[in-house]
Amino acid sequence: MKILITGATGLIGQAFIKHYAHLHTFHVVSRSNNKVNQAFNHEIQQGVVEKVDLTLLNNLNAYDAVINLAGEAIVDKRWSDKQKHRICHSRWDITQRIVDLIQASSQPPEILLSGSAIGVYGRQADSNDTIHPIDEQFSDYHEEFARDICQRWEAIALAAQSDTTRVCVLRTGIVLAKSGGALAKMKVPFSLGLGGPVGSGQQIMSWIHIDDMVQAMGYLLTTPTIQGAVNFTAPNPVSNAVFSKAYADSLHRPCLFTVPKLALRVLMGESADLLLYGQHVVPKALLDHGYDFTHSNINEALVSLRD
Numbered sequence: 001m002k003i004l005i006t007g008a009t010g011l012i013g014q015a016f017i018k019h020y021a022h023l024h025t026f027h028v029v030s031r032s033n034n035k036v037n038q039a040f041n042h043e044i045q046q047g048v049v050e051k052v053d054l055t056l057l058n059n060l061n062a063y064d065a066v067i068n069l070a071g072e073a074i075v076d077k078r079w080s081d082k083q084k085h086r087i088c089h090s091r092w093d094i095t096q097r098i099v100d101l102i103q104a105s106s107q108p109p110e111i112l113l114s115g116s117a118i119g120v121y122g123r124q125a126d127s128n129d130t131i132h133p134i135d136e137q138f139s140d141y142h143e144e145f146a147r148d149i150c151q152r153w154e155a156i157a158l159a160a161q162s163d164t165t166r167v168c169v170l171r172t173g174i175v176l177a178k179s180g181g182a183l184a185k186m187k188v189p190f191s192l193g194l195g196g197p198v199g200s201g202q203q204i205m206s207w208i209h210i211d212d213m214v215q216a217m218g219y220l221l222t223t224p225t226i227q228g229a230v231n232f233t234a235p236n237p238v239s240n241a242v243f244s245k246a247y248a249d250s251l252h253r254p255c256l257f258t259v260p261k262l263a264l265r266v267l268m269g270e271s272a273d274l275l276l277y278g279q280h281v282v283p284k285a286l287l288d289h290g291y292d293f294t295h296s297n298i299n300e301a302l303v304s305l306r307d
Contacts, residue, residue, distance in 0.1 A: 001221065003027070004052065004060060006094055007069030007115070009035040011180040012172075016067070016214045017049060027052040027063070029070070029094075054097060059105040065221055066102070068114040068157065070094045074146075078269045084145065091115070091153045099160040108165045113220060114157035116169040118206055118233065119146030123277035131204055135284035136171070136229045146274065154229070166227045168220050173206035173233035173281060175213055178305050183247070190247055196257035198264060201241030203278035206233040209295035209304070216283075219291050231283045238298050240278065250302040 001024045007013045008028035017026050017040065026049050030036045036044075036051050043049035060066060072090040077083050095114060102108045121134050122142025141147055154169045161167040175181045189195045208216075213232060220226055238246070248255035264272040283291075295301040 001025075001064040002062065003065045003067060004029065004063045004098075004109070005067040005069065006030075006054070006098070007071065009039045010069055011175060011177055011210070012213055012217075013067075013069050014039050015177065015210050016217055017043065019214045020218060021046070021048045024048070026050070029054045054094070054101075057101055060098075060101045060109050061105045061107045063109045064111075066098055066109050066112045067217070068095055068098055068112065071115060074117075074119075074149075075268075075271055075274060079145065079271045088149055088152070091149065092156055095153060095156045099156060102160045102165055108160075108162070110164070111166045111168070111221060112157060112160050113217060114154070114167065114169050116150045116154050116157075116171045116229070117146070118171050118173050118231065118279050118281045119274070120150035120154065120171055120229075121279050121281065122147045123273065124204065124279050131280050134231075134279055134281045136231055137284075144273070145270070158228070161227070166224065168227055168230050170217070171229055171231045171233075171281070172213070173208050173231075173237075175210055176207055176301060176305060177210035178307065181210075183305065186247065190244075190251055190253055190255075193248075193253045194257055195244060195248055195253070196255050196259065197241040197244045198259045199240075199261045199276045201239060201244065201258070203240050203276060204237050204280040205240055205243045205278055206231075206237040206281035207243070207298065207301070208233050209301045211294050215294065216286055216291055219286070219289075223289055226285060226289050228285075230285045231281050232286075233281045233283050234298075234301070235283060235287065235293060235296050236298065237278075237280050237282070240275075243298060246298045246302050249299070250306050 003024050004027050006029040021043050040049040072087045124131050245255045
């Protein structure tokens, strides 16, 4: 396949391209030539990765598939009004541009995989008594900023759905990888034996190993019966307390400390809610369509990512 991909230099984009460079060619959309060159020097030399300027395209007739992963990191900075605007429009605007190009194509791409997140469901309470599994049909949403981002992001992408273009929105959980992502932020305190649960520790963490993230994306490319919302989470979510203990164990470190809610709110402001509340999300669409997860157990998944 010839694939147009945005967000290529991010955690998921890099992993996907490197995993499938032997099968596909990629035209990457990025504001930074240096980032593209640093991330894909080998693939560029091999002729499987090329940078493209989305603003210069009039249609997407040349592409078999589009993967849209672009977006400002959601937890790297406090949510000021300016940062919220940046987070939203870094997703919405490029997605709208892609949809416009697909609709302007006489031979549009067969599939659009467009980013989203499990934040679309809103928070669940942090008590096990009130937590129920969430699949793609869940509709009892909690209205909050993360949901607002994802709801509009998905609606824009789904406008590209037609008889010729299949659209899947990737409702992604916490992606676990050796470098980057959530574990990169947790590694130092946990390696020093200072890591532990956040708040009550009862909030559910719906996670996915980077291997399953990229392999399931590849599965969607070649499984024409899947469309619409797809949860990208492992089949066995765990509480924050269980996750913290498993991560500490994988590093052979103790798990003795707790991060108080108040301290997290002082540090992160409103975005602390992403860590203090969770969702028990299950990947019903992937399982129903026959995807076989490589990493379903949190202990094994974390050990596999240990240096």
